[in-house]
Amino acid sequence: MTATPTRRTTMTGWLRREDCRLEDLLAVLAEETDLADYPHADRVEQGVLVYDAAALAPIVAGRDGRREVQAEIARALLDGPGITVYENAFDHGVVDRVTEAFKEIIAAQRASGVEAGDHFAKPGANDRIWNALEKLAVEDPEAFVDYYAMDIIDLVATAWLGPGYQVTSQVNVVNPGGAGQTVHRDYHLGFMDPDVSASYPAHVHALSALLTLQGAVAHVDMPVESGPTLYLPHSQKYSHGYLAYWLPQFQDYFVEHHIQLPLAKGDAVFFNPALFHAAGSNVSADISRMANLLQISSAFGRAMETVDRTRVVEAVYPFLLQRKAAGAPLGDLANARAASAEGYPFPSNLDRDQPIDGMAPLTQSQVVREALAEGLDSEELSRRLAAQAESKLSH
Known part of the structure; x- marks a missing residue:
């Protein structure tokens, strides 16, 4: 037909x-x-x-x-x-x-x-x-x-x-x-x-x-x-x-x-x-x-390239902190964060990464945003990113 x-x-x-x-x-x-x-x-x-x-x-x-x-x-x-x-x-x-x-x-x-x-x-x-x-x-x-x-x-x-x-x-x-x-x-x-x-x-x-x-x-x-x-x-x-x-x-x-x-x-x-x-x-x-x-x-719900987003974030985060301290516009920092961090919460392990106060768990980008807002150092951000990544594993 x-x-x-x-x-x-x-x-x-x-x-x-x-x-x-x-x-x-x-x-x-x-x-x-x-x-x-x-x-x-x-x-x-x-x-x-x-x-x-x-x-x-x-x-x-x-x-x-x-x-x-x-x-x-x-x-x-x-x-x-x-x-x-x-x-x-x-x-x-x-x-x-x-x-x-x-x-x-x-x-x-x-x-x-x-x-x-x-x-x-x-x-x-x-x-x-x-x-x-x-x-x-x-x-x-x-x-x-x-x-x-x-x-x-x-x-x-x-x-x-x-x-x-x-x-x-x-x-x-x-x-x-x-x-x-x-x-x-x-x-x-x-x-x-x-x-x-x-x-x-x-x-x-x-x-x-x-x-x-x-x-x-x-x-x-x-x-x-x-x-x-x-x-x-x-x-x-x-x-x-x-x-x-x-x-x-x-x-x-x-x-x-x-x-x-x-x-x-x-x-x-x-x-x-x-x-x-x-x-x-x-x-x-x-x-x-x-x-x-x-x-x-759909099979189409995937990016063309494999990108290690955690690696990218950990590389650029010190410079995000630096730009923030220098008074860079928050919109510019958000743009750089969007290009580097994963901005979607799924797929995830919803046994361990359950939504809190909303429909979905935190995204990697939101974790980075919170770290910037709190002025956390790179070591603490890496700890939070590792914990989030662990919570998303299927076992």
Whole structure:
């Protein structure tokens, strides 16, 4: 299938919180999901496209059929409801083996005193395994191979991101009585507070969602009372969404108008990270809702050259101190710092480098900024940089 050229208009300049209007979101949400536009889908449920993984399997086994289905999936994620569900995508026996491995990891975390929180719920509200991909590979490599051999991940990830994608995962277990999350969008801009995300130009807001695919695999049956994820289909198309979801009127609308689909063990859901969503509250008496949250990144999210940023910072820091003492404009020093230090907090080890008073841990650049502000010597800066680097290691 050959892609049809289309003209898409992307906003330029900067977006402002004061321009977030609920009526603009409602205009976007007015579009309905038409099953006729998605011939490979099994049905539409609450505006969400639901696919039968077994029915897709023979179609996507060949190159032409695979491309046709992938084009449909990408269209659904970009211009359609922004979310697709795949029933019976994972073999139950394999899921059960991986579930047992996750339970062993959680038990070990508890025994060691680790209390893992997430970005939108308080520590202790659920059980969280950060970097579950690596931990599963070490805990049960055979189960890892059987689990990630399932074709649905590659089918959807390649449809959205192309080849060379990078898989990460985090396990979230919301226990009976566990509170859900607040409405949000996801990585990248979704993990920034509104002041930071507003500093990125409008066209980056449009780009951010194209760099990541969000997904989840149900490891237990998830009836509505267990709190499966809440969604607002089509909301990924609202241009100001990364700023708007923080605002009370948008949060209130989400609470009143979200949809919530029950999932069965082995079902998978994939969605555009710009979709408004939130984990639900578990009001069941006896269901520990376990999902493996897949966060799959574009291969393009990398620099062309390898740069040892710590080495660069340690080399230039004495001269930053010198220029500061001589009265150099703070803006000039910030520019030099931006060119030398790592200005993005991820990837990191969120067991040890957890966000404090914000959505993300400190960046290397922020560590350097604080050192300059305090007038620390090079030896102390090196100590802080080494501690930060150690906290980001995966083990």
